[in-house]
Amino acid sequence: MTDAPPPRRALDRAALSSPSAAVRAAVASGLARARGDAPDCSELPAALARLLGLPGRLVFRHNATLALRDLALVQRVARGATAGVLVCTDAEHPAVRHVLETVWRGAGPVVALPIQELSLADDDVDAALARGLAQAVAQGPVDLVVLPHVLWFNGAVVDVARHAVWLAQHAPDAQVVVDGAQAVGNIALAPGLTDAVHAYVGCTHKWLGGPQTLGFVELAPALCDADDPRAGLLASGDVLPELGALSGLERGSQCGTQRRAVAAGTLVAVEAMAARPGGLPGAIAASRDACAALRRCLERAGAYTVLGPRAAARSSMVAFCRRDGDEAALHGLADRLDGAGFVAARYRLDGHGAFLRLSPGPDLTPDDLDAFGQLVLPRAASSVDRLAPPSSSSPRAR
């Protein structure tokens, strides 16, 4: 008799969601019928907007990266041959930074405000961003500002509403776009936040346990105005073919067409999330608790540094590296986690080497946590621990 494989626990839901059986079935049936009568997903935009408390002016793209790409393309075309500055940060997700630079190439400069190191040093990222934005705006016309809501490498939360309000007053011609890929479903979105920006980008695959992948954009009313040519371009199903050629990147897609199966599966996942006890707020709170427990485990193990922002600015993500910089040992841990059924994602950060990112979601059980603790404890300590006779006077810390 062979041992059953360990159950897969997607510790990094932010990198890889693990679709439920119902979602998988919805996608499979959609794919089977992809050429004909694809499943109905017309309810998805309204259901998603309801769950997230968004106004519901949604357009869909393949994922968050392509949504950001198309927003940049639309703004570049709206500005004509010579665009002003595109301001972003050096803490954009690498895929996002790549598409922004690609789209803006030849149009105008891209200025990446330096916040990555500040965030890793637990410094005041928002104060630095406020200064950087003021400097950029003072130097000339800014056409597009892209800000991350939750940083991809440590889960720090940026006060995007504060910066959007400042930009509306001091750079009213700049389009302000927020990358909420790590925020949606992992932190509560403040009411009105998406009205303070021109476009708020999210995706569904990092938090719903839904299918990979679907990105979406919540648009400001101006971008939905039929008289604004940008509206037509963004709402189009066949996304921007001529602009795609301009950037040399592949075309995006609407959920109503090529990606209906994914959309139908996402709808199943949205409905399941809404029906959870406590709904989405309950799931967010449970994810934060799971993260706090994982951090405690890592701190107790002693060999790791949690790449943390201040406690108040933490989202539902835990990222950590080895204190001694031993990357082989970190990869060894990732392998052991994989072997035990925990799916953790490995990344590199320029200047900081390898780190692991965990986004446990709301369903981490005490048993999972116990198993995780056994894996992160240094080998010697864990075997000593196991050999030590039980003692009622010195109960083992758990």
Ligand SMILES: Cc1ncc(COP(=O)(O)O)c(C=O)c1O
């Ligand atoms: C902040 C941020 N933006 C964008 C992305 C890319 O998202 P997607 O896979 O939906 O394109 C990621 C992925 O980790 C991310 O962390």
